Amino acid sequence: MNRHLSAIAMAAAAVWSTHSASAQTAPAPAPVQAAPPPVPDAPAPPAVPAPAASAELEKQIAVQRADIDEQDARIQELEQALKALKQAAAPPPPPKAVATQPAPAAIPPLDESLQVRGYVQAQYESHQDSEDQLLPGGAPLNQDRFVLRRARVRLDRLWQYGGLMIEFDANSVRGAAIGIQHAEATLAYRNPDHTPLASLTFGLFDNPFGREVLESPRERVFAERSFASRAFFPAEPDLGVRASGQVAWFRYSVAVVNGQPLGDRTGFILQDPNAHKDVLGRVGVAASVNPAFRVNGGVSVLNGRGFHAGSDATKSTIVWRDIDENGQFSLGEFQGVPGVASVASKNFDRWLVGADLALELDSKLGKSLLAGELSVGSNMDRNVFVADPVTTSVDQRELGYYVALVQEFRGGPIAGFRFDSYNPNSDFLDSQAGKLIPTSQTVRTFSPLVGFQVPHRARLVFQYDFVHDALARDAAGVPTDKKNNVWTLRLQGEL
Amino acid sequence: MRRAVSWIAALALATCAVGCGDSATASSGVNEPLTVSNGQFFAGTFPSDQGGPAITSTSGYRSTIIPAGTVAKSIGGNAASGALSVAVALDGLGSGYWVAPVGSPDQETKGELSWKLVLNFTHDLPAGPQKLLFAAANRDGKFGAQRVLDVTAKPFMPTGHVVASLSWGNDADLDLHLISPSGKELDPKHLSTTAIDDGTMAPLPGGGTLDRDSLANCVPDGRRTENVVWESDAEAPEAGTYTVRVDLFSACGRPATNFVFDLYMDGQAVENQHKAGILLDIDADNGGPGSGLYVTQFTL
Numbered sequence: 001m002n003r004h005l006s007a008i009a010m011a012a013a014a015v016w017s018t019h020s021a022s023a024q025t026a027p028a029p030a031p032v033q034a035a036p037p038p039v040p041d042a043p044a045p046p047a048v049p050a051p052a053a054s055a056e057l058e059k060q061i062a063v064q065r066a067d068i069d070e071q072d073a074r075i076q077e078l079e080q081a082l083k084a085l086k087q088a089a090a091p092p093p094p095p096k097a098v099a100t101q102p103a104p105a106a107i108p109p110l111d112e113s114l115q116v117r118g119y120v121q122a123q124y125e126s127h128q129d130s131e132d133q134l135l136p137g138g139a140p141l142n143q144d145r146f147v148l149r150r151a152r153v154r155l156d157r158l159w160q161y162g163g164l165m166i167e168f169d170a171n172s173v174r175g176a177a178i179g180i181q182h183a184e185a186t187l188a189y190r191n192p193d194h195t196p197l198a199s200l201t202f203g204l205f206d207n208p209f210g211r212e213v214l215e216s217p218r219e220r221v222f223a224e225r226s227f228a229s230r231a232f233f234p235a236e237p238d239l240g241v242r243a244s245g246q247v248a249w250f251r252y253s254v255a256v257v258n259g260q261p262l263g264d265r266t267g268f269i270l271q272d273p274n275a276h277k278d279v280l281g282r283v284g285v286a287a288s289v290n291p292a293f294r295v296n297g298g299v300s301v302l303n304g305r306g307f308h309a310g311s312d313a314t315k316s317t318i319v320w321r322d323i324d325e326n327g328q329f330s331l332g333e334f335q336g337v338p339g340v341a342s343v344a345s346k347n348f349d350r351w352l353v354g355a356d357l358a359l360e361l362d363s364k365l366g367k368s369l370l371a372g373e374l375s376v377g378s379n380m381d382r383n384v385f386v387a388d389p390v391t392t393s394v395d396q397r398e399l400g401y402y403v404a405l406v407q408e409f410r411g412g413p414i415a416g417f418r419f420d421s422y423n424p425n426s427d428f429l430d431s432q433a434g435k436l437i438p439t440s441q442t443v444r445t446f447s448p449l450v451g452f453q454v455p456h457r458a459r460l461v462f463q464y465d466f467v468h469d470a471l472a473r474d475a476a477g478v479p480t481d482k483k484n485n486v487w488t489l490r491l492q493g494e495l
Numbered sequence: 496m497r498r499a500v501s502w503i504a505a506l507a508l509a510t511c512a513v514g515c516g517d518s519a520t521a522s523s524g525v526n527e528p529l530t531v532s533n534g535q536f537f538a539g540t541f542p543s544d545q546g547g548p549a550i551t552s553t554s555g556y557r558s559t560i561i562p563a564g565t566v567a568k569s570i571g572g573n574a575a576s577g578a579l580s581v582a583v584a585l586d587g588l589g590s591g592y593w594v595a596p597v598g599s600p601d602q603e604t605k606g607e608l609s610w611k612l613v614l615n616f617t618h619d620l621p622a623g624p625q626k627l628l629f630a631a632a633n634r635d636g637k638f639g640a641q642r643v644l645d646v647t648a649k650p651f652m653p654t655g656h657v658v659a660s661l662s663w664g665n666d667a668d669l670d671l672h673l674i675s676p677s678g679k680e681l682d683p684k685h686l687s688t689t690a691i692d693d694g695t696m697a698p699l700p701g702g703g704t705l706d707r708d709s710l711a712n713c714v715p716d717g718r719r720t721e722n723v724v725w726e727s728d729a730e731a732p733e734a735g736t737y738t739v740r741v742d743l744f745s746a747c748g749r750p751a752t753n754f755v756f757d758l759y760m761d762g763q764a765v766e767n768q769h770k771a772g773i774l775l776d777i778d779a780d781n782g783g784p785g786s787g788l789y790v791t792q793f794t795l
Contacts (some may be wrong), residue, residue, distance in 0.1 A: 133525050141523070325558035325568070433579050433634075434599040434608050473535040475542070475636040477580025477596035 110160060110194045116495070118153040119218050122146070123490035128483045139174075148172040149490070150217055152181060158194075162187045180204065181262070182237055191246070198245040204270075206236040207261065208244065208253035208282045209300040210373050211356035212402075221406050221451070223463050223488045226420035227384075227443050228375055228400020232352060234263030234383040239270055240277065246286070251298065254281035259304045265383050267309065274347050278304030284356075297357035303350075306379055308390035310345040346390045352377035366409040374401040385424035385441070397426040414451040414461065419444070430479055439479055443469040459492040524593065528620050529585045531593035532567070532613040538591040541584045541628050547639035548575035548631045551607055559644070563620035563651035564717075570627070571611035573601050575639070578631035581610045582638065586626035594632070622650040653706055656761060657725040657732055657795065661741060663754035664719070668710045668745040669774070671721040671756075672787045673703065676735020680784050681723060682742070683708035688723065689733060700730040713747035727761075732795045739770075742787030746776035756790050768793055 127143035135141050154167040167182035181204075188199035207213050212225045213236050224230065240257030259278035260268045284298020316339040323333050354375035361368045377398045379387040387396040402420035409415070423442040430439035445468070451461035465486040472482035524536030555571035574581060574597055584592035597610040610631075627644040652660060661671040673681040675688040681703065689702030698704070703723040709716055725732045741754055751773055758768035770791045780786050 129523075131523055131525065133523070323557060325556075325560070327562060431596060431598070433577070433597060473580070473594060473596065475537065475580065475582070475594055475638075476632050476634050477535075477594055478634070 107193055110158060110190070112157065112159050115156040116153070117156070118495035119150070119492060120148070120152075121150040121217070121490055121492045122148050123223070123488050125486060125488045128485045143486075149223075152218075153495075154182070160190065182206070188245075196245045197247060199243070201242040201244070202240075204237045204239050204262075205242055205255070207233055207238050207257065207280060207302075208242060208255050209233070209280050209302055209352070210282065210354045210375065211296075211298075211358060211371060212373060214282075218492070218494070221408075221414060221416050221459075221461065222404065222418055222447060222449060223461070223490055226373070226400070226402040226418065226422070227445055228398070228402070228420060228422035229373075231381045231384045231398070231400070231422060231424065232375065232377060233261055234265060235261050237262050238278075239272075249285045249287035251284045251286055252281070253283075255279070259306070261382070263383065265386055266307065268307070273307040273309070273345070274305055276305035276347065278302060280304070280352075292362040294360040295358070296360070298355070300352075300354040300356070302352040302377075302380070305347045306350045306382075306387065308346045308348060308388055310343040313339065313342040315339045348379055348389050350377070350379035350387070352380045364410075366407060366411075369404070369406040369408075371406075372401070372403040375399070381424055394427060396424070399423045399426060408453070412452045412454060414449070414453055414459070416447075416449045418447040418449075420447070421445075432478060439470065441470050441479075443467065457494055459490075461488075461490050461492075463488045463490070522591075524591065527589040527591065528617045529583070529589060529593070530615045530617075531583060531595055532615065534583075534593040534595040534612065536591055536593055537582075541586070541592045541641070542582060542630060542632075542638040544630075544640045545637040547633045547635075547637035548578040549639040550574050550581065550629045550631050550642040551604075553629060553642060553644050555611060559646045560649060561616055561620070561625075561646050562649040563616060563622070564618045565614075565616045568614045568616070569611060570614060570644070571609065572629070573604060573607040574610055574631040576606035576608070577633045578608050578610075578639075579634055580632045581612065582628075582630045582632065583612055583614070584628050586628050586643070588621070588625070592628075597631070616648070618651040620648045620651070622648050624648075651720075652759065653722050653724050654727070654762065655724040655759075656727045657703065658759040659703065659723040659737075659739065659793075660720065660757045660759065661722075661754060662720040662757075663752050665749050665752055666710060666713070666715045666719070667743065667747045667749045667752040667774075668713050669719075669721075669752060669754060670708070670742045670744050670782055670787070671705070671723065672740040672742055673723050674738040674740070675702070675733055676737065677733065681705055682782065682784065683711065683744075684782075685784075688737070701733040703732065710747070713745055734795055736792050736794045738792050739790045740787035741772065741774065741790050742780065742782050743774040743776075743778045744780075744782045746779045749776065751775050758793050765793070 124146050125143065130144045131141045133141045148171055151170040152167055154165065156165045157163060163184075163186045165182055165184040165186075166180070168178065169181040170176075170178045184201050184203040184205045186196075186199050186201040188196040191197045209232075210229065212220075212229045213233050225233075238257040238259070238261040240255050242253060242255035244251075244253035244255075246252070256277045256279050258270070258272035259276075260266070260271055260273070262269060264270075280300065280302035282298045282300040284296065286294070286296045288294045317337045319335050319337055320329065321333050321335060322328075324330065352375060354373060356371070356373040358369060358371035375398075377400075378395050379389050380398055381387045381396065385396075387398075389395050400420070400422040402418055404416065404418035406414065406416040421442060421444045423440065425441055428439055428441045429436040431437075432439075446466040447463055449461055449463035451459060453459035465488075467484050467486065468481050469484070470479035470481065471484070472480050474480040522536055522538065524530055524534075527536065530536075551573045553570060553572040555569050561568065570583075578597050580594050580596050582592050582594045593612075595610070595612055597608040599609060601607045601609045625646050625648050627646055629642045629644065630638045630640065632638045652658060659671070659673060661669065663669050670683050671681075673688055675681070677689075679685075679688055679690055679702075681688045683705065686705045687698035687702040688704075689699040691697065692699055703725045706722045706724055707716075707718070709718045709721050739756055741756065743752065746752070753771065753773050756768070756770045756772075758765040768791060772788065772790060774788060778788070
């Protein structure tokens, strides 16, 4: 009886699993041998006298035989129905798919082979303020041009307790240039999944601050980082030492760097004119709320010291000034300019704090990303409105933020939009009619983009930057928006 | 795919709604005959009187004679109360006008605001009388009455009875050599086509004089031009045939330099004396008498 009940249960389970299996998934085969389930609650047969008991037993046996016959008939019906269903609905099972339970995801061993990766970002860009002229000094004012923005080759090698990474970059932004972009030597103690629990890195690495600076240009859909990020960090890497790691969803990274990153416009790229080092770091979370929704966020701080260069001593000279504007020498037009002593260089304090958040969602539309970042700083602009509080005697307070939305549709299309805002000096005063008027120098950029990508192979993106700033003057002489929008058509190919 | 296109179209519309708008002109105005340091260029005609504040005075300049190519000529003055900016243009020249903010209140006048513009004029500024127009604007951008300053533009090319002119296209050090009918060679070290009088140590009469050694020692001077000038009021030039040579003293790192030679008589270019040529860096020879490429001959 019990054996028959077990067979019925098995057949029912097989029918259910056949119905619920997806088209791509083979039905799970029934166990090869199913142990008869115990029936602990079955009542024990009652004790009866022998003659009466014999008659009673025969009666029970007859009833049970009838039950068994009925059950045998039902089993045959069910087996036939099961066979028909299998033939009609389910594809034949793969020949060797015999696993009875889904195996836990095995962690592959650490890949210690040399990894070579690379990508090329080539583009055509057009700037509204381009002109067929040269800037003083000879730099072309025309920016309507084809540009090799990035051509990078990266070598990685990991082992259990460390790693090495070198990346080279070639570009034509300011003429043909080839240089080193990253050079990292790392000691690491790894989690079971090989991510670093704790690591110590020396070399040229990305400043651990915020989200954009740490995001690879290869992965970023937008052509460049936001305006504020580029003002604070002219390029991502700097020289120094970094301690970083992760525990489950917790991420941390602390670094001590020279404070003169690649692309620095103060004249000391990857050098360090002062002994003080910049200390910066980020703590954050990277968690999957569920398989389709991920959250990544953190807070960052930087504390450092900038450098104001002094000047050399000069010799006495004589200059001629055409005071009467007749183009002829006159005795009174010669002036002696006495030499002056050198001016000592000075340091100044600077700091930056920031917060970032990114939400990623996988849905029927594809992959959606909503990200934002906020940074507040003092004397941190090293690229655009370069901070120099030694000259002005006033600290330059900066505020920058952005919000970006990127939708990667299934099949390849991409659409995105980013709004970023950067106020390089919250205390800026403009002279209007002889009065100093508080005036905003804020630069706001609206950046829609569309594109198409073949994941990990190629990406074609068109981005238009509507730039609203205060770099021009209107008819009344008041700062107003300059016509300097930019569009970029970029193709990225990956190795 | 249809959903993606809908998203992208909505994105474009929303972006244009917030991102499109009026902006100041993108041109820097460097092609204009007049440029203003730290000024904003506006394309269009110079604004007429719209009831704005007036320019009350112009001052701060030493001369109203403006040689073409003049740089950093200061002109200032005062504007009536309420002015925020001053516009300036050359009447009838260029494609627009310049605007710069006014300065601090003038201590000597009641309520007036001082202003100062730093003007630069191109090499090809037409010679002759010109008018500089000024007007002030208030916060609403309304301009007041125009104020005119009459000036006289002098040509970039020196004036004289005869001018032999060499100009070239990059910052290489070229020298004009001119051999006179008497065999005297003019070059940067010998500035006249006539010999030196032993008594007065001045050139003998009838000679042409070299005006400058442009780009000497490869130091850019913004001119790239050398002229031999026979002044109008000087004695008649030495008669005979002159030979013109052009020497590449130093290439200054340039692979090749194109040049032109022109001869002017009383301000008019002489027909058939416009000669063009090119010198390669391998032609550089550090000068000296007899050096240089033969270009042409002319007779006075």
